[in-house]
Amino acid sequence: MIEINLLLIFIIIAAIVAVEVKDLLSSVVAVGVAGFGLVISFLALKAPDLAITQLVVEILCLIILIRATIKIDLPFSTSGRWFVNTLACIAFLVIFLSYGYAAISSLPSFGNPLMKTSNFYLGETFKTIHATNVVSAINLNFRAYDTLGEATVLFAAAIGIMAIMRKKGKLTKAGKDDESE
Amino acid sequence: MNQNNGMSLIVKTITRLLVGFILLYGIYIVLHGHISPGGGFAGGFIIALSYILLMLAFGKEEILRKVPQPMISFLESLGALMFLTIAVLGFFGGYFFSNWLPKGIPFKLLSAGTIPISNVALALLEVSLGLFGIFLVLVLLKFTPPKKEK
Numbered sequence: 001m002i003e004i005n006l007l008l009i010f011i012i013i014a015a016i017v018a019v020e021v022k023d024l025l026s027s028v029v030a031v032g033v034a035g036f037g038l039v040i041s042f043l044a045l046k047a048p049d050l051a052i053t054q055l056v057v058e059i060l061c062l063i064i065l066i067r068a069t070i071k072i073d074l075p076f077s078t079s080g081r082w083f084v085n086t087l088a089c090i091a092f093l094v095i096f097l098s099y100g101y102a103a104i105s106s107l108p109s110f111g112n113p114l115m116k117t118s119n120f121y122l123g124e125t126f127k128t129i130h131a132t133n134v135v136s137a138i139n140l141n142f143r144a145y146d147t148l149g150e151a152t153v154l155f156a157a158a159i160g161i162m163a164i165m166r167k168k169g170k171l172t173k174a175g176k177d178d179e180s181e
Numbered sequence: 182m183n184q185n186n187g188m189s190l191i192v193k194t195i196t197r198l199l200v201g202f203i204l205l206y207g208i209y210i211v212l213h214g215h216i217s218p219g220g221g222f223a224g225g226f227i228i229a230l231s232y233i234l235l236m237l238a239f240g241k242e243e244i245l246r247k248v249p250q251p252m253i254s255f256l257e258s259l260g261a262l263m264f265l266t267i268a269v270l271g272f273f274g275g276y277f278f279s280n281w282l283p284k285g286i287p288f289k290l291l292s293a294g295t296i297p298i299s300n301v302a303l304a305l306l307e308v309s310l311g312l313f314g315i316f317l318v319l320v321l322l323k324f325t326p327p328k329k330e331k
Contacts, residue, residue, distance in 0.1 A: 048218040052210070056226040060311055063233055067318045130284040131215040131293035139220065140299040144278040147299075148268060151306055155261045158313050162254065 003044050011037040024069050032062045049135040188238050196238035203231040214300040215293040221303025228304065229311025236315055250316060253309045260305030267295050267302065 011034050018030035035058035042051040121134055121142065131137040139147050211224030236244040267278075274281025285292035 049220065049223075052219055052223040053226075056223050056230065060226055060230060060233070060314060063237075064314050064318050126287065128284075129280060129293055129296070130287045131296055132287055133215050133217060133220070135218070136214050136220045136296060136300070137293070140296045140303075141278075141280055141294075144268065144299070147303070148264065148278075151261055151264055151303065154306060154310055155257065158257060158310055161317060162313070 004041055007037050007041040007044065011041070025066065028062070028065045028069055031065070032058065035061070049133070192238050196234055200231050200234055203234065204228060207231060211300055211304040212290065212297065215296045216288060216290070221300040222307055224300075225304035225307025226311050228308045229314075232312055233315055244315070248312060253312050253316070256305050257309035257313070260302050260307075260309065263302035263305065264299060267299055271295075 014030050014034040014037060018027050018034065021027050021030060035054070039051050039055045039058065042048075042054060121138055124142075125131055125134045125137040129137050129141055131141075207224045207227035207230075209224075210219035210227060211221055214220035214224065232244060232248065235247070269277070271277050271279040271281060273279075280294040280296070282294040284294050291297070
């Protein structure tokens with residue numbers, strides 16, 4: 001348990017650095033550090049499936065973020081309505097933390113009750129489905145509705161962005177296809 | 182091919198050697214999703230990352246020629262439709278998403294009924310999603326600098 005706490009402290013430090021540092025590229029790298037801390041904590045919790053997925057998605061996001069931020073000088077604003085912003089931030093933090101504390105304290109403690117639901121999956125997966133990866137069996141067999149919803153969300157997001165970003169078929173004011181861009 | 186595109190010759194050579202292995206590892210992760218850790222999500226992103234490595238080393242034009250955007254749209258739609266078809270074909274076994282195919286022997290590649298096919302469908306979706314991320318970045322990089330100069 002101690003290594004999980006150390007990793008959580010590490011992730012929190014990385015997140016604070018990501019917020020506080022002035023340079024945009026350093027901030028992106030700090031976000032990546034927080035993600036890789038999460039990968040190692042998944043490994044320490046003995047979830048290699050999640051660790052692989054988190055690692056790969058983290059690398060993809062890091063590459064995209066660096067490519068998107070490396071050449072563009074985004075304006076950095078420090079002035080503004082800092083009083084209202086700070087007040088709203090503190091109010092939302094208080095609400096979030098109090099609800100989170102209530103939700104987490106009502107959950108059963110870590111690892112308890114011992115294997116009540118997971119015993120069913122561990123037994124049934126090998127007996128009736130003949131798959132040896134329990135996570136995959138839960139994702140694609142027992143709880144396939146959830147995965148269908150996930151796939152639908154990803155598909156819809158990609159289609160939406162594609163429709164906004166497309167170049168071919170966009171009409172100009174003259175009424176013909178704009179191929180100049 | 183223009184030699185000035187992309188990174189230096191060393192990076193290009195190493196990339197040429199490595200990309201095949203990364204692609205193969207991604208396919209392995211997808212196909213063995215029901216036996217070992219991994220599955221459609223992770224494997225699909227690994228396959229997409231091999232293409233991103235190509236893009237970083239050889240420049241935009243190379244990958245735009247290798248995988249044009251209509252192909253990506255086609256792959257994405259194919260993945261989503263394949264997953265839905267597996268779900269609907271579950272009515273052969275009685276209900277939505279039922280595992281109606283023969284289960285086979287555990288620890289063999291062809292086992293666990295519809296799970297490997299679902300993994301492949303999800304992987305197609307994820308590959309196209311990852312490649313789509315690249316195109317998004319390319320479009321953003323293309324569009325913003327002229328606005329700044331004005």
